[in-house]
Amino acid sequence: MREPLPADMFEELCPSSLNPIRFGDKWAGLVIRCLEGGPRRFSELRVPLSRVTPKVLTRSLRSLERDGLIKRTVYAEATPHVEYELTPLGRSMLEPMAAACAWAEHHWDELLDARESYDTAPHLDQAG
Known part of the structure; x- marks a missing residue:
């Protein structure tokens, strides 16, 4: 029996969710971390x-599978089910992701300050 994933694994303000470096779509890096x-x-x-809708999570999983980062296995047993796991290519993402998360954690305050400053500043409605 494997250990369940903690519900608070990705609190709203954690280095993983604050990280400005994206690996795939918005949720791909978090999915990869869950499959670690x-x-x-x-x-x-x-x-x-839990913040991801089932539809968006499905889309993210399919995208990761298409890119060769995860493998989807269907078990046609008495109770059919599907499991997702990292491929060797997906596992190779863990090290650069860990470096990006460490960077985000180190620059946590600066990132929060920059985002707060941006969000409270008046912006032009026009591009440019």
């Missing part, structure tokens, strides 16, 4: 990724 410890079912991924 081994294969997971969709319902298991939904626990720490």
Whole structure:
């Protein structure tokens, strides 16, 4: 029996969610982190990724599968189910992601200050 993923794995303000460096779509890096410890079912991924709608999570998983970063396995047993796991290519993303997360954690205050400053500043309605 594998250890369940913690529901608060990605709190709203954690270095992983604050990281301005994107690996795939908005949620791909978090999905990869969830699969770091081994294969997971969709319902298991939904626990720490509760802010992601099932439709968007499905889209992210398909995109990661298309890119060769995860493998989807269908088990046609008495209770059919699907599991997702990192491929060797997907596992190779863990090291650069860890470096990006460490960077975001180191620059946490600066990132928050910059975002708050931007969000409270008056902006032109026109591009340019």
